[in-house]
Amino acid sequence: MAKKDVLLNVLEKFTSPYINLTDKEIADPNGNKMSSLTNLGMGYVFEELIRKFNEENNEEAGEHFTPREVIKLMTHLVFEPIKNNLPPVMTIYDPACGSGGMLTESQNFLKDDETGINARGDIYLYGKEINDETYAICKSDMMIKGNNPENIKSGSTLSVNTFANEKFDFMLSNPPYGKSWATEVKYIKDGNEVIDPRFTVTLQDYWGENYEADATPRSSDGQLLFLMEMIDKMKSSSANGVGSRIASVHNGSALFTGDAGGGESNIRRYIIENDLLDAIIQLPNNLFYNTGITTYIWLLSNNKPIHRKGKVQLIDANQLFTKLRKNLGDKNCELKNEHIDYIIEMYQKFITSNENYDGKTLVSKVFDNRDFGYCKVQIERPQRLKSQLSDELIETLLFDKKLEEPMKWCVEHLGQSCYNDISVYKAQIEEYLEKEKIELNVKDKKALLSSKLWEKHHRLFTTAKLLQKTLGVDEFNDFNRFKIKVDKVLKESDIKLTATEKKVILNAVSWYDENAEKVIKKIAKISGDKKQQLLQKLGCKEEQLANFGYYPTAKKDEFIEYETETSLRDNEQIPLTQSIYDYFIQEVQPHVSDAWINLPSVKIGYEISFNKYFYVHKPLRSLEEITQDILALEQKSDGIIKEILGL
Incomplete structure (x- = not known):
């Protein structure tokens, strides 16, 4: 302040006989009484100064x-x-x-x-x-x-x-x-x-x-x-x-x-x-x-x-x-x-x-x-898939999902030879990407220019075509039966696919349908100590196991687990004071009969909702009150409201 030549002005203000910054009542030079300033008042003075200065500096x-x-x-x-x-x-x-x-x-x-x-x-x-x-x-x-x-x-x-x-x-x-x-x-x-x-x-x-x-x-x-x-x-x-x-x-x-x-x-x-x-x-x-x-x-x-x-x-x-x-x-x-x-x-x-x-x-x-705690639990539903080896679905195997657009361009403009040796077209592809402003990360760009990726998708396509030739183009309502037939054809044809490659083919020619059969994940034998441990962990009786995703078959101690349809997965928030099973039976199962509780997914959370705990219901106004308000407005508007409403 001294350098800016304002220190003297500030000191004069603070020492002015017309300002009382003390905690005692005093009079100014003209004899006017000036009230004392309490600690709280001094706090307000300080806070107001800081507020004003920070508004000027755009600070909080x-x-x-x-x-x-x-x-x-x-x-x-x-x-x-x-x-x-x-x-x-x-x-x-x-x-x-x-x-x-x-x-x-x-x-x-x-x-x-x-x-x-x-x-x-x-x-x-x-x-x-x-x-x-x-x-x-x-x-x-x-x-x-x-x-x-x-x-x-x-x-x-x-x-x-x-x-x-x-x-x-x-x-x-x-x-x-x-x-x-x-x-x-x-x-x-x-x-x-x-x-x-x-x-x-x-x-x-x-x-x-x-x-x-x-x-x-x-x-x-x-x-x-x-x-x-x-x-x-x-x-x-x-x-x-x-x-x-x-x-x-x-x-x-x-x-x-x-x-x-x-x-x-x-x-x-x-x-x-x-x-x-x-x-x-x-x-x-x-x-x-x-x-x-x-x-x-x-x-x-x-x-x-x-x-x-x-x-x-x-x-x-x-x-x-x-x-x-x-x-x-x-x-x-x-x-x-x-x-x-x-x-x-x-x-x-x-x-x-x-x-x-x-x-x-x-x-x-x-x-x-x-009272503030809750369990967040996933409610699962079974995957139900239909399958068909149609030309339209099989053709999707020619392209990687992440690189579908540039791969289609390559085939349309450079021909089927892309599947033989893509590297010869590197310059054209890079020019296309730059011209169309398609940004790929290093990994994806390397994959696009790799013969390995193109050969893989061509192999998947030809394999699906072979399956089509043997199994036809009929629609399967039971994915489990369809998968068995696919496995049989692959074995008889001595075609070896990795689990991932086979999954890519099956996913490409299958889709969810609520009327299709449930997709089986596995059939397991659960008996003796293993069953007791499972019942103890789930906190249920044997006849309740289906509500936790273990469905009994006609055979003793044999249970089916179904694949989950992730698009239908739901999350329920259940108070800690309430049983997850009871909530499921009362609030979920009556509406979704094929659902089950994914108990391993449970996460415990806490939240405090003042709005919920202190909510006061305000009843809706009566028609008579609303009518009176409209009539009052009508009087002020010289009949405009009546004309608009056609009354």
Whole structure:
């Protein structure tokens, strides 16, 4: 500022006798009283300045700060339930600390006489921030308030595990959501393998076997990685008597994005199955400066009181707010102290309740952990194929499916000699590809110019023609019988094909038809211990095996397994609290009689749908009400509506 010659102007503004930035009421030189500025007010001043500057720079202000009343609510949620049992020395951590608001407000809350806590022990603040400017602000704030600035680190929390050897008592954060972490993937994953232990979790499959699961979300949104970072830093209750408590702000995608077995779902599953999730509070819209979307506070604890164990409380505080007289960016409302008190009161009651506070509805619901889980299972249907050795179908064997267009051009323009030696036409083919702007990768281009590929397809074509000559062009309704006949002809003709080549021919001359016979995959003998193990694994009786894809024949202990028609495969999402078999019998089998459960495909997922749990049905308006509205509009429109409707 000195170099730009603006420092003096700034200092004059801040030291002006007409501005009161103190916490006491004073008068200006003209005798006019100037109100004091509270800590909350000073926070708003700071936040408004940052918001304005970042709007000019097209940056996201949400990366820098959180509204002070949201921080206040978070500190109450974290500290108030254990205010009489706080550790003598406390450590507080924010992995995306920004300007340090979460940290300093937590410290103020613990030390403030008015809160009734008035903690006497030492408090140590830790944080990490990737933005250099806000890192500098945070570090300066630590120095001004007598905290150790060396505990605030610069850099990416995700790329480098700076506090790998630390565990913290309390953690509060508002990590960036909806922001890509693609540039940091290389520090966390090597291909598909997760190399940072913070982002792997131990889960159990459907059969109860432990496995290491990927706990990384899609690269377009890294907010849940910050939550995993905090979970990695939790202290055990044996270390400090109370364990660790976490409050973290997230948007709605953290609740439900990601399929069963995916990174986001694995994170939610790990948190809930390990009984770490205590509560989630839905906040009002337009509470933050840079976004109007709905946000949620996740409250985690690894030492829940007995009455909260195995449970999760959801609180909908979406209607609890006061409108601002003037918008601050996207922020058009705020939480008053009484709103925070209402939410804390509802949290501590820990009941399912719908209460009215000053005309605003606050809803709380308590769920068992398993209520959020589900099994995703594939429902299979048998492949039913018709087959015919027609000229039209056999001709498709002359071309590779991936290279069909350029191969057809070669035959049409260069002749059948392509199947003898394609290499002599290399120049013409390359010219054609360039002219038609057909882009092939190195592998496909090499295959197109390889005699091996052309000879293979010519051999498949001539083999199919031989089969046609022997078996004719009749349509087969039973693929199993057709395949037996094909195998017989190939054997008698001493034609040796690989399994893949034979499959290519069969697929080329066959198609799905719902009236055709089921295609048999194999017929197996299952008896004795093998049968008992199968029944135990599937959790069913012998007469129920067909519902799991094992169909008994007339022979004792003999079962048929059918090929699956992948185009008809369906996925069902079944609550953990419900039996997969019962669901199948009640909801699937009555509509699709030939379906079966693919139990080995089961994946367990978790999602939290506030809309589902807090949905309030609004009945449709009556015809009388609608008629009255139309008539009222009619009066305003001088008969235009009646004329349009022909009334």
